[in-house]
Amino acid sequence: xxxxxxxxxxxxxxxxxxxxxxxxxxxxxxxxxxxxxxxxxxxxxxxxxxxxxxxxxxxxxxxxxxxxxxxxxxxxxxxxxxxxxxxxxxxxxxxxxxxxxxxxxxxxxxxxxxxxxxxxxxxxxxxxxxxxxxxxxxxxxxxxxxxxxxxxxxxxxxxxxxxxxxxxxxxxxxxxxxxxxxxxxxxxxxxxxxxxxxxxxxxxxxxxxxxxxxxxxxxxxxxxxxxxxxxxxxxxxxxxxxxxxxxxxxxxxxxxxxxxxxxxxxxxxxxxxxxxxxxxxxxxxxxxxxxxxxxxxxxxxxxxxxxxxxxxxxxxxxxxxxxxxxxxxxxxxxxxxxxxxxx
Amino acid sequence: xxxxxxxxxxxxxxxxxxxxxxxxxxxxxxxxxxxxxxxxxxxxxxxxxxxxxxxxxxxxxxxxxxxxxxxxxxxxxxxxxxxxxxxxxxxxxxxxxxxxxxxxxxxxxxxxxxxxxxxxxxxxxxxxxxxxxxxxxxxxxxxxxxxxxxxxxxxxxxxxxxxxxxxxxxxxxxxxxxxxxxxxxxxxxxxxxxxxxxxxxxxxxxxxxxxxxxxxxxxxxxxxxxxxxxxxxxxxxxxxxxxxxxxxxxxxxxxxxxxxxxxxxxxxxxxxxxxxx
Numbered sequence: 294x295x296x297x298x299x300x301x302x303x304x305x306x307x308x309x310x311x312x313x314x315x316x317x318x319x320x321x322x323x324x325x326x327x328x329x330x331x332x333x334x335x336x337x338x339x340x341x342x343x344x345x346x347x348x349x350x351x352x353x354x355x356x357x358x359x360x361x362x363x364x365x366x367x368x369x370x371x372x373x374x375x376x377x378x379x380x381x382x383x384x385x386x387x388x389x390x391x392x393x394x395x396x397x398x399x400x401x402x403x404x405x406x407x408x409x410x411x412x413x414x415x416x417x418x419x420x421x422x423x424x425x426x427x428x429x430x431x432x433x434x435x436x437x438x439x440x441x442x443x444x445x446x447x448x449x450x451x452x453x454x455x456x457x458x459x460x461x462x463x464x465x466x467x468x469x470x471x472x473x474x475x476x477x478x479x480x481x482x483x484x485x486x487x488x489x490x491x492x493x494x495x496x497x498x499x500x501x502x503x504x505x506x507x508x509x510x511x512x513x514x515x516x517x518x519x520x521x522x523x524x525x526x527x528x529x530x531x532x533x534x535x536x537x538x539x540x541x542x543x544x545x546x547x548x549x550x551x552x553x554x555x556x557x558x559x560x561x562x563x564x565x566x567x568x569x570x571x572x573x574x575x576x577x578x579x580x581x582x583x584x585x586x587x588x589x590x591x592x593x594x595x596x597x598x599x600x601x602x603x604x605x606x607x608x609x610x611x612x613x614x615x616x617x618x619x620x621x622x623x624x625x626x627x628x629x630x631x632x633x634x635x636x
Numbered sequence: 637x638x639x640x641x642x643x644x645x646x647x648x649x650x651x652x653x654x655x656x657x658x659x660x661x662x663x664x665x666x667x668x669x670x671x672x673x674x675x676x677x678x679x680x681x682x683x684x685x686x687x688x689x690x691x692x693x694x695x696x697x698x699x700x701x702x703x704x705x706x707x708x709x710x711x712x713x714x715x716x717x718x719x720x721x722x723x724x725x726x727x728x729x730x731x732x733x734x735x736x737x738x739x740x741x742x743x744x745x746x747x748x749x750x751x752x753x754x755x756x757x758x759x760x761x762x763x764x765x766x767x768x769x770x771x772x773x774x775x776x777x778x779x780x781x782x783x784x785x786x787x788x789x790x791x792x793x794x795x796x797x798x799x800x801x802x803x804x805x806x807x808x809x810x811x812x813x814x815x816x817x818x819x820x821x822x823x824x825x826x827x828x829x830x831x832x833x834x835x836x837x838x839x840x841x842x843x844x845x846x847x848x849x850x851x852x853x854x855x856x857x858x859x860x861x862x863x864x865x866x867x868x869x870x871x872x873x874x875x876x877x878x879x880x881x882x883x884x885x886x887x888x889x890x891x892x893x894x895x896x897x898x899x900x901x902x903x904x905x906x907x908x909x910x911x912x913x
Contacts, residue, residue: 308754315755323767431649434903438896440847440867442854443888446874450885454878569762573851577874588855591770603767607759614758 375597393476395582402505414517436511445504445577462579520552561617653900664713677711679862697882731791739799769857840902843895
């Protein structure tokens with residue numbers, strides 16, 4: 294193991310595995326808190342006592358909690374999350390169907406968040422204390438002050454009803470028949486070579502992604518500003534100013550780069566928040582994603598599906614965090630070129 | 637206190653925050669007296685006035701069964717503020733205690749406690765609360781429980797990071813040398829140094845707790861009707877956009893106003909107490 298980045302990756306994978314085991318325990322214990330008999334709930338009020346007893350045996354509900362947890366982990370490791378009571382299909386299939394829509398939405402929102410949040414933060418830091426700074430501060434405070442569903446409703450009202458620029462709901466208009474390859478409609482439409490369909494899918498994506506990104510934009514901008522203001526106080530910035538470099542060059546090359554690293558950590562956390570907020574935005578825009586599925590199964594107390602959904606979201610978040618950590622390691626020369634594991 | 641108030645009131649944005657928070661608290665407390673239709677916080681129907689747009693009689697219009705939305709918003713503020721206060725009375729002490737123990741004791745205690753905290757932090761907060769509400773009955777008490785469970789780890793991590801750096805300070809060493817007990821050092825020596833950060837985070841969190849709680853009820857997993865709640869009011873009205881816009885817009889703006897107030901106040905408080913992010 295020569296490369297420090299590789300060593301970091303192995304370490305992060307190890308920690309993530311421990312955390313994932315913990316998460317599975319947590320989800321398992323939440324599922325066991327449920328009042329009432331899961332087998333009875335699964336079968337409905339008309340089932341006979343015998344049927345319930347059979348299902349209890351099948352679900353290992355008569356064993357001790359430790360044994361039950363063992364069965365749960367063994368099943369999950371095989372990719373078997375059980376059957377959903379809501380769709381009557383394996384939960385794994387359901388998740389495979391609905392996850393890409395949510396990921397597409399969250400990734401697109403993430404791009405918007407970075408593309409708007411970082412420049413706003415840089416703008417505020419460069420004009421610290423002046424009207425630009427105050428305006429950005431007001432904007433960022435406003436965006437984090439309402440839940441995503443409020444932004445979703447407001448954006449929908451403004452840009453889908455009053456100014457009909459974007460479609461109201463869904464992922465794509467019904468007239469397009471797109472063969473499912475990746476589940477990401479923007480990619481699938483491009484693969485099929487249908488540019489009209491691509492434009493249609495993209496326009497469906499804009500409003501939900503903006504609603505999801507808004508509070509993240511605020512947080513990313515605030516943090517970038519705070520970090521850059523701190524960096525601007527460093528002696529080497531003064532040195533660069535003394536050399537007579539253009540302010541834009543100082544901002545770009547000397548102040549922004551070191552400030553980016555702490556911002557990235559928070560962007561990773563914002564990503565987690567967006568995975569949660571997707572539940573709200575998908576509900577408003579009738580986005581057929583995992584979160585909408587999650588709400589549906591929760592309202593029906595569909596235990597297998599609830600556990601599967603939460604587990605997959607936690608796993609997605611862990612993977613994103615590993616990617617963010619690697620990105621930081623790659624951007625930070627002190628880690629990239631270090632000879633010993635200093636993290 | 638007076639000095640803090642003077643600094644706060646020197647910044648127009650912080651002052652605005654203070655005013656918004658004071659206003660919301662006041663109207664929530666006085667709701668039974670100032671609401672035009674005090675009985676409309678429950679299961680009342682008045683179909684003669686159903687789904688009316690804003691008018692001098694109903695400032696924010698009426699909902700689908702004819703209840704005054706302005707009155708319901710005032711009562712919903714009571715629910716939101718109460719929930720926020722309860723969560724912030726329970727989660728920070730629990731988190732602070734665990735963070736203190738982990739940060740000061742170090743070693744095995746630290747590893748085990750902080751790994752548990754990591755587990756809680758590795759599920760997106762809202763998802764954890766949603767999953768808990770999925771298996772619990774949707775009531776106000778359970779919503780408070782679910783939000784508390786997702787909230788304490790953030791305080792644990794905050795206090796942990798402060799306690800770990802304070803552990804090496806001279807005054808802690810001095811207390812150890814004269815034989816002070818672990819409990820004394822953790823709670824009487826280190827904890828006071830964590831308080832400014834904890835208090836600032838609590839003010840900033842009040843808004844976030846209200847956001848999360850209204851998100852739960854937006855999904856139908858929180859406070860149940862007929863109890864008025866800003867989140868469920870938005871959810872009910874969202875089906876009738878854009879025609880009956882007042883059903884969603886006013887409760888939505890009501891959330892924005894209270895959370896914005898707490899955020900401005902918290903932001904100002906951070907400067908007064910000199911706490912960094």
